[in-house]
Amino acid sequence: MSNYRFQLEKYSGMKSRYICPRCNKKVFTRYFDQDFQEHIDVTVGRCNREEKCGYHYTPRMFYKNKKIPKSTSSRLNRKKVLPLKTYYFNRELVDFSNDNEVKLSSLYQFLVKKFDVDKVDRTFKRYQVGTSNKWRRSTVFWQIDSNENIRSGKIMCYDSITGKRDKKKFNWHKVPDGFKMEQCLFGAHLLANFPQNCDVGIVESEKTALICDIALNGKMLWLATGGLQGLNKDKLLEFRSRNIFLFPDLSSKNTKVSAFSSWKKKGSIIGKELNIDIRVNTLLETIATETQREEQWDLADYLLS
Numbered sequence: 001m002s003n004y005r006f007q008l009e010k011y012s013g014m015k016s017r018y019i020c021p022r023c024n025k026k027v028f029t030r031y032f033d034q035d036f037q038e039h040i041d042v043t044v045g046r047c048n049r050e051e052k053c054g055y056h057y058t059p060r061m062f063y064k065n066k067k068i069p070k071s072t073s074s075r076l077n078r079k080k081v082l083p084l085k086t087y088y089f090n091r092e093l094v095d096f097s098n099d100n101e102v103k104l105s106s107l108y109q110f111l112v113k114k115f116d117v118d119k120v121d122r123t124f125k126r127y128q129v130g131t132s133n134k135w136r137r138s139t140v141f142w143q144i145d146s147n148e149n150i151r152s153g154k155i156m157c158y159d160s161i162t163g164k165r166d167k168k169k170f171n172w173h174k175v176p177d178g179f180k181m182e183q184c185l186f187g188a189h190l191l192a193n194f195p196q197n198c199d200v201g202i203v204e205s206e207k208t209a210l211i212c213d214i215a216l217n218g219k220m221l222w223l224a225t226g227g228l229q230g231l232n233k234d235k236l237l238e239f240r241s242r243n244i245f246l247f248p249d250l251s252s253k254n255t256k257v258s259a260f261s262s263w264k265k266k267g268s269i270i271g272k273e274l275n276i277d278i279r280v281n282t283l284l285e286t287i288a289t290e291t292q293r294e295e296q297w298d299l300a301d302y303l304l305s
Helices: 059-066 091-099 106-111 117-126 188-193 207-217 236-240 259-274 281-288 292-295 298-305
Strands: 006-008 025-031 043-049 128-131 140-143 150-158 165-172 200-203 221-224 242-249 275-282
Touching: 043 059, 043 275, 091 128, 106 117, 106 140, 106 150, 106 207, 117 207, 140 188, 150 207, 188 221, 188 236, 200 207, 207 221, 207 298, 236 259, 242 259, 259 275, 275 281, 281 298
Parallel strands: 200 221, 200 242, 242 275
Antiparallel strands: 006 025, 025 043, 128 140, 140 150, 150 165
16 A cells, blocks of 8 residues: 555546546546545545546646645645555455345446357356346446455446447445445456466456356456556555566557557566566457457457458
8 A cells, every 4th residue: 555645546436537627528537635535635645547637747746836745834734644554345245246136237248249158157167257136137246355355346247249338337246434445456366376476467357357257267367457547556565576578558649658558668667676577468459450459359369250
């Protein structure tokens, strides 16, 4: 866990996302002052549309441009607020979702049309994928760390014919007031029992991690960040003895920052800080067509095609 005073606010539902000052979309993550448990300024943060918008105004830039000291007089007489504790969900909730008609979920129905049913069953069980009553036939991707702590539950909906997700239907299992949600990589619980000499592949999408595990016969441990910006130092602290390969999605030509460039930069920085061998796989960048770039294909799209 990072000890930096200023950190991007952890996702805890749409209440933790704001209007971006540049693109006016409600996808803006504000910086949070850990010492005083408050935001800095409405302009200080990062747009989650990294490829299309790219707005990022840091606390350092804010204080430098405004010529405001980091500890203002109004704060000097205030006491620091103790940080919130990480919340762990009850195991019974996971077990119930795993038993709750998993085979009727739209994602499961899509995958058994593409792969051997026994392989799909094995992967769903390994990754402890569940279903939710939030929406009909929706899927729950539980984030469980290597110590079997249940960090969060990400609820998503898919089309049983195309396998595409419904971007309007997305939610998290709510964390109680007084706690915070501290995410980990999807599939991290598999790390403890995976051979040390086997490599780790990290993709963006949870669905992609499942498809890679099914199609590539478990030769590599596949984990997911849950999105382009989900790759960070905190999530990789327990990977010091592993070789890690990053597989970012393709980006269209008109994006401000490509997923490949973003992960290459992040991987280099994190690798040096944690002394981990992190490499960005260039396969998709090498073989992609212009159409595939515009459609932002990922590794799963190639395996399915």
